[in-house]
Amino acid sequence: MKRFIGFIKKEFYHIFRDRRSLFILFGMPIAQIMLFGFAITNEINNVDIAILDHSKDATTEAIINKISASTYFSINEVITKESDIETIFKKGKIKAVLNFEKDFSKNLIKEHNATLQIITDATDPNTANTISNYINAILQQYQKELNKDVKLAYQIIPQTRMVYNRELKSVYMFVPGVMTIILMLVSAMMTSISITREKELGTMEILLVSPLKPFQVIVGKVFPYIFLSIINAVVIVMLSIFIFKMPVQGSLFLLALESILFIVSALALGILISTISATQQTAMMISLMGLMLPVILLSGFIFPISSMPLPLQIISNIIPAKWFVIIIKGIMLKGVGLQFIWKETLILVGMTVFFIALSVKKYKIRLE
Amino acid sequence: MSINISNISKSYKKVKALQNISFKVETGELFGLIGPDGAGKTTLFRILTTLLIANKGTAKVAGFDVVSDYKNIRNSVGYMPGKFSLYQDLTIEENLEFFATIFGTTVEENYDLIKDIYMQIEPFKTRRAGKLSGGMKQKLALCCALIHKPKVLFLDEPTTGVDPVSRKEFWEMLKRLQQKNITILVSTPYMDEAALCDRIALIQNGKILEIDTPEAIVKHNPNQIYNVSADNMYKLINSLKTYKHNHSVYPFGEFVHYTDRRTDFNPKALKVYLESQNLSNIHINKTVATIEDTFMELAK
Missing domain, CATH: 3.40.50.300 (P-loop containing nucleotide triphosphate hydrolases)
Incomplete structure (x- = not known):
């Protein structure tokens, strides 16, 4: 036990004396969460739009007021003829134009329908899509108010409701993803680098020719990173609660347990990487290419798994991050308990056991 | 043991x-x-x-x-x-x-x-x-x-x-x-x-x-080793290497260690040969074998 403590003490010296890795360890989670939280968002805010109103009556005015009253849009320009549309789009500032037909109000009352054209700048298709959805939502709301006291034939109005993230705040969606990336990166990359560093500097030779047992070396290497990863997870959750006001619906205790499980599985992957790479450089490349990319692309954190081609959907199953993303989204956003995520948890436990067994088996007690 | x-x-x-x-x-x-x-x-x-x-x-x-x-x-x-x-x-x-x-x-x-x-x-x-x-x-x-x-x-x-x-x-x-x-x-x-x-x-x-x-x-080293020196080291080594009676020639610090194949080797004959090769300031002296000499001999 004394040997083990001595080993861990040494590991902490390494971590705290290496400024660069320390910066990665603690700077990255904060930077990433801020980036995803503030800069990279799917939401729209104060989008500049222009109005081309051919009828200029009470109804169009009411609609325009409703749109400009929302925080999503600000009406930047009012144009008078069709040919102006292209000119203002070319300037690049305006993202959408609302084109009201002639006699909008009259048509609505007489014919029971009136046409409003929404023209969006689709150079950024995602934003364009979001803008048209938002405008549609506003229009539908207005229609509902309008029809309140008018008796009409049965009319089906589709009603979309966003659940769990009613405000469509993208930061809520990113937090679980960022947490997954950070834990994966810190745990797997840092451990694989720290083990291969011993190989590269030749100190592994001395460690092997010592009474330290393989599992003491592995656990000794891994333990400090479990500790640091937990701190990281806590920092991320705190940031999301206090800065982004993200409500954590489920039990924090369950969240902590699941996070530790994921950390251990990532650490086991890190050890596995270190057994197959001889230099720190290789370990880093394998961690980045072999872990980071799949985590970002295939975990369902940015791109929904259900919309991937079938082969990728199948591959995504072997990525631990996918299951962890499901688990923490469940706990953080839906507030579910273990009874709803036991299947994912079990898969993660199975993967972890498999990785640990494989890496202990692959750990070499000699040089070749 | x-x-x-x-x-x-x-x-x-x-x-x-x-x-x-x-x-x-x-x-x-x-x-x-x-x-x-x-x-x-x-x-x-x-x-x-x-x-x-x-x-x-x-x-x-x-x-x-x-x-x-x-x-x-x-x-x-x-x-x-x-x-x-x-x-x-x-x-x-x-x-x-x-x-x-x-x-x-x-x-x-x-x-x-x-x-x-x-x-x-x-x-x-x-x-x-x-x-x-x-x-x-x-x-x-x-x-x-x-x-x-x-x-x-x-x-x-x-x-x-x-x-x-x-x-x-x-x-x-x-x-x-x-x-x-x-x-x-x-x-x-x-x-x-x-x-x-x-x-x-x-x-x-x-x-x-x-x-x-x-x-x-x-x-165990059976050979008598001679320290040979002259003012042009590079030329000296080359000359010794082309000398038909040489057994081994290799630089050793400021000298060249030389052994001869003949049992009745006379350093004076070597000196005459080296002089004919336009080398000057030639010294040839007996020396005791070192481990390095032995190694070179064994490794031949």
């Missing part, structure tokens, strides 16, 4: 690193493994320290088999690899303490063993190992390899890249350790260090050329 090697062979893919190596090292002996780079010294060290498994043959260290009893060996030997292998970001003190701890001992417990060496680096004990000079690094590495009072000490090229003064000091330390009944197996490419060992094994291309005491090895 502290180390007992019999018929060890080891190959890496196509390269035969060691071929049928056998020798014994007595308890308390300072045994030198002398040979150029690539001779197989490090491979042999790694087999003896249980880091590699030989393709053929068996070896015992401190009474334990290197394959089946590897755990016991790891408890009872000290190993200093050729490459500096301590933690560069830890200080002298922290390195020493770490190695003491993982071997289940403390610095205080075996302080008397390392005292002579440690005293020299103690003034810098808060300095990080990466910032030490070559000689200090080697002293620290030796302290770390000794801190658990090993029965057998393996030192792989401990003086390579160390200045002459530190090298001399280092060997004096080894002599003192030997008196504490520690068996030492040391390898070196420097022939002058060989003379300081009790016995040496000359090794080249994975084969042992000869094993004996340094004095005996030198006596």
